[in-house]
Amino acid sequence: MTTEHQLTAENLSLGYKDRTVIEGLELAVAPGRVTAIVGANACGKSTLLRSMSRLLSPRAGQVLLDGKEVHKLPAKELARTLGLLPQSPLAPEGITVSDLVGRGRHPHQGVFSRWSVADDTAVAAALEATHTVELADRAVDELSGGQRQRVWIAMALAQETDLLLLDEPTTFLDVQHQVEVLDLLTDLNRSRGTTVVMVLHDLNLAARYCDHLVAIAGGKVHAAGRPCEVLTEDTVRAVFGLDSKVIIDPTSGGPLMLPIGRHHMVA
Amino acid sequence: MSTVESVTPSGAAVVRRPRRVRLLWFLVCLGLIAVLIVASIAVGTRFVPVPTILDALGGADDTLDQAVIRVRIPRTVLALLAGAALAVSGAVFQGVTRNPLADPGILGINMGASLAVVVGLAYFGLSNPNSYIWAAIAGAAISAVFVYAIGSLGRGGPTPLKLALAGAATSAALVSFVTAVILPRNDIAENVQSWQIGGVGGATFERIWQVLPFLGAGLAVCLLSARSLNSLALGDDVAAGLGERVAIARGLASLGAVMLCGATTAICGPIGFVGLVVPHGCRLLVGPDHRWLLPFSALTGAGLLLAADVIGRIVARPGEIDVGIITAFVGAPFFIYIVRRQKVRAL
Ligand SMILES: Nc1ncnc2c1ncn2[C@@H]1O[C@H](COP(=O)(O)OP(=O)(O)O)[C@@H](O)[C@H]1O
Ligand SMILES: [Mg+2]
Numbered sequence: 133m134t135t136e137h138q139l140t141a142e143n144l145s146l147g148y149k150d151r152t153v154i155e156g157l158e159l160a161v162a163p164g165r166v167t168a169i170v171g172a173n174a175c176g177k178s179t180l181l182r183s184m185s186r187l188l189s190p191r192a193g194q195v196l197l198d199g200k201e202v203h204k205l206p207a208k209e210l211a212r213t214l215g216l217l218p219q220s221p222l223a224p225e226g227i228t229v230s231d232l233v234g235r236g237r238h239p240h241q242g243v244f245s246r247w248s249v250a251d252d253t254a255v256a257a258a259l260e261a262t263h264t265v266e267l268a269d270r271a272v273d274e275l276s277g278g279q280r281q282r283v284w285i286a287m288a289l290a291q292e293t294d295l296l297l298l299d300e301p302t303t304f305l306d307v308q309h310q311v312e313v314l315d316l317l318t319d320l321n322r323s324r325g326t327t328v329v330m331v332l333h334d335l336n337l338a339a340r341y342c343d344h345l346v347a348i349a350g351g352k353v354h355a356a357g358r359p360c361e362v363l364t365e366d367t368v369r370a371v372f373g374l375d376s377k378v379i380i381d382p383t384s385g386g387p388l389m390l391p392i393g394r395h396h397m398v399a
Numbered sequence: 400m401s402t403v404e405s406v407t408p409s410g411a412a413v414v415r416r417p418r419r420v421r422l423l424w425f426l427v428c429l430g431l432i433a434v435l436i437v438a439s440i441a442v443g444t445r446f447v448p449v450p451t452i453l454d455a456l457g458g459a460d461d462t463l464d465q466a467v468i469r470v471r472i473p474r475t476v477l478a479l480l481a482g483a484a485l486a487v488s489g490a491v492f493q494g495v496t497r498n499p500l501a502d503p504g505i506l507g508i509n510m511g512a513s514l515a516v517v518v519g520l521a522y523f524g525l526s527n528p529n530s531y532i533w534a535a536i537a538g539a540a541i542s543a544v545f546v547y548a549i550g551s552l553g554r555g556g557p558t559p560l561k562l563a564l565a566g567a568a569t570s571a572a573l574v575s576f577v578t579a580v581i582l583p584r585n586d587i588a589e590n591v592q593s594w595q596i597g598g599v600g601g602a603t604f605e606r607i608w609q610v611l612p613f614l615g616a617g618l619a620v621c622l623l624s625a626r627s628l629n630s631l632a633l634g635d636d637v638a639a640g641l642g643e644r645v646a647i648a649r650g651l652a653s654l655g656a657v658m659l660c661g662a663t664t665a666i667c668g669p670i671g672f673v674g675l676v677v678p679h680g681c682r683l684l685v686g687p688d689h690r691w692l693l694p695f696s697a698l699t700g701a702g703l704l705l706a707a708d709v710i711g712r713i714v715a716r717p718g719e720i721d722v723g724i725i726t727a728f729v730g731a732p733f734f735i736y737i738v739r740r741q742k743v744r745a746l
Binding site: 220225 | 629639642687
């Protein structure tokens with residue numbers, strides 16, 4: 133079991149050059165739970181995730197990990213507690229799955245230290261957890277999208293962090309692979325207590341798979357809480373500008389959002 | 400690294416399976432280099448039989464053949480060092496920029512080093528080789544920063560082709576500056592012109608000693624950057640997420656590469672394409688892990704440049720062709736091949 137870490141954003145403002153994307157955002161990530169972040173395109177979800185893992189310095193406010201500002205923590209120390217899988221990572225041509233997953237061990241290695249037993253164990257466990265052991269020898273370029281995504285998650289797992297941030301881990305995947313990835317992350321959360329924060333596009337999958345749903349709009353947290361509290365017709369209208377009907381999901385008992393467009397109505 | 404073979408779980412055993420293949424290639428490269436060294440000492444305007452070479456290496460120097468050998472040994476050593484330095488520098492530039500076309504020649508960095516040396520000779524009366532080397536490294540660093548800045552302008556940042564174009568344009572401009580500096584200066588022209596093509600013909604042990612500390616330091620910095628380059632290869636976001644300080648890691652690795660190609664250019668003149676061809680070839684043999692790629696590139700680059708020098712001495716007998724011309728012959732078609740390949744994509 134992992135120790136529980138508090139990750140919070142206080143009065144956070146983020147932007148690029150002369151554009152402000154996030155302004156005065158407050159967020160407390162639920163320790164040991166799965167949090168999903170949703171919001172319209174370009175509302176700043178990736179930007180928020182990048183600043184939580186130190187890739188982007190805040191204009192104002194701060195991101196705190198256990199009360200310490202992440203931007204002041206030593207880079208490798210932070211990377212041993214908090215891992216990030218960005219939206220579009222690059223796999224070097226010809227790299228094998230095991231080599232790629234092994235690179236997740238970087239924060240645990242010094243300049244002169246050699247590959248250790250702990251490194252081996254972590255890589256093996258990551259391959260096993262993501263069902264990629266049999267792919268270990270293959271080149272990443274020749275895998276299917278779903279396999280490749282599992283391999284990237286394996287790399288993030290090999291980092292052995294208690295907190296894991298994932299930016300759209302299911303985008304570009306078929307529905308069965310989306311479910312597979314989300315099931316995997318749920319397993320991870322339940323078996324190891326890893327705190328998972330993920331940006332998701334599909335509201336219904338987000339509501340199904342998270343304990344805590346955060347909707348972002350206008351550079352702030354518009355609503356946050358249990359999925360049944362957040363995924364409402366009002367929130368969908370405010371965040372996405374879309375009329376919808378929210379019903380009870382007969383398979384999970386949670387909320388299920390049905391969009392209302394201009395066509396295809398039952399009279 | 401191999402002490403825990405039996406206790407590691409199934410997944411991890413796979414992690415190091417290619418080791419044996421890599422070691423095999425390592426030995427093959429070493430063998431080829433040994434053969435090339437003998438060839439390099441034996442071959443030239445005057446052919447020296449192998450037993451005489453062995454005698455000379457044992458210290459004898461009473462025959463004419465053995466005198467010839469004494470000239471060819473430093474030349475051989477310099478070819479090995481220059482080849483290794485240029486190949487490692489190319490591999491590091493490719494890693495730092497994630498650009499398959501990066502090479503100190505193509506990026507105009509060698510030419511920046513040349514211009515700095517020529518300007519130093521012409522206007523500042525640089526005379527001791529140590530000051531050439533410093534000038535060359537400074538020139539290399541300035542042109543590297545310049546080309547990177549130009550290549551990063553506009554949309555999409557420093558894409559492979561934009562960087563290569565910026566490098567080619569800068570290189571062309573620098574060549575004409577070099578010519579402009581040399582033309583009115585008959586006193587240095589002859590000296591500079593033969594150097595400007597890029598060759599190892601004038602090697603002496605004295606010069607090799609002078610450049611060795613720079614090459615050693617550059618190589619050490621590059622090798623210590625191998626792990627950082629592995630992280631950078633996954634994209635800046637992943638690298639930062641893995642605890643890499645991206646800008647610092649880039650700067651440090653580039654510094655090592657600039658020292659290698661700058662110091663080499665100071666002694667040999669600009670030699671192109673070794674830094675392009677060798678890392679690509681090595682990636683096919685040992686994969687994209689820089690901890691293997693860099694040492695392998697050093698070895699293969701040493702072999703390639705030595706082979707180029709030997710070939711230059713054979714094809715034009717009784718004269719010689721400078722290695723810079725031979726490497727361009729091999730490298731230019733290879734450059735076109737990489738550009739034309741379906742996916743010129745980030746490494
Ligand atoms: N590197 C960058 N430089 C400048 N603007 C950026 C950069 N990254 C993102 N943006 C802008 O910031 C806004 C928020 O982007 P992002 O956080 O990626 O949105 P989301 O992930 O919610 O779709 C967008 O308008 C985008 O154009
Ligand atoms: Mg995004």
